[in-house]
Amino acid sequence: MYDVNNEEAVYVVTYKELLFTVIVFLIILFALYPKGILKDQISADQSNYDLSMIYLKDLLEHNPNDDSLKLILLEKYVQAGEIEHSLELSKSLLQSKNIYIRNKAIVLAYQTKKIKYFSINDEKQQKALHNDLKKLFTTIYTEKLYNDNAERWHNEAVFVHNPQAAYYFLQIMLKDDPTNVDLLREGYYLSLNLYKRADSMEFINSLEKYDTSNSTKWAMDKYDIFIRYKDYKSAETILQRYAKDSIEIQEKLAQFYLMIKKYEAASDTYLKLYYVSKNEDLQEQYLVKSIKALQSGNLLKEAANLVHQYESKYIGNVKMRKFFLRIYLAAGELEYASQLSKKILRYENKL
Structure with a gap:
């Protein structure tokens, strides 16, 4: 076609003429160019999506059962965000007899379904997609179809609620960043959930070392691990170490003694708290x-003797007087009970 507005004749190519030229070129290309090299070039071409798709679709017309071409087409669809086309084609390739193509399709199907998951608002559809993603991810993880991007696959494992896989990829990340407190913290909680006791202790030790602003918190978590596995000696050592600087931990120590039936130690610990308060x-x-701790161990006489030391201080406290009398009677210390009753009468008369 010529442009008549110009003094010199200029030929302008129409869209139909351009398309005809491309088709003729493709026919010559398919006839003369080795198919394997052509596939590689189309796969590697990121610059012209439309032209690549024309090449691919024409190739598939001549080779409709070529799964390798379909895989390249799937990759192009995914790159372009063609979700519905990607889902349809990946479904077909998941049945491929070629294991390499099938495995690649699994990863691409996961990627596509995840995009689809976040693009819809229907809760029922999202739940179904999430279940599909769990299954696909399990295959990716167990068949080792993931690449070297440990952070990406760790995040995917968290997304599909796969703690075993999340833990695996987290350990890889920690090899590159062993002092990262956030990673250590996550590793600790994952190892607890997975019942990896030795790993949990390693994480706790690292957190005590590197997360210095929370060292007491991690020490108490270590205590919880020891309790969980009934290592009471180690648990006691930790509490004794930190109780010197914390009333809260002193209370925990007293409760610990009650739990392991060290009733006198529990009573003594509560008395120490009494004096520092x-x-x-x-x-x-x-x-x-302190008194009830002795009672819990059936140390009734010791409980009565302890009450006897403090009865005068609380003679004006009606509630404590009644409590003391009950302790005396439970221990069979009638003389102590009688003496306290007389003290109470004298005190009341003075009032």
């Missing part, structure tokens, strides 16, 4: 707990 209500609570 400046609050009268708290002092009263700690004293009661």
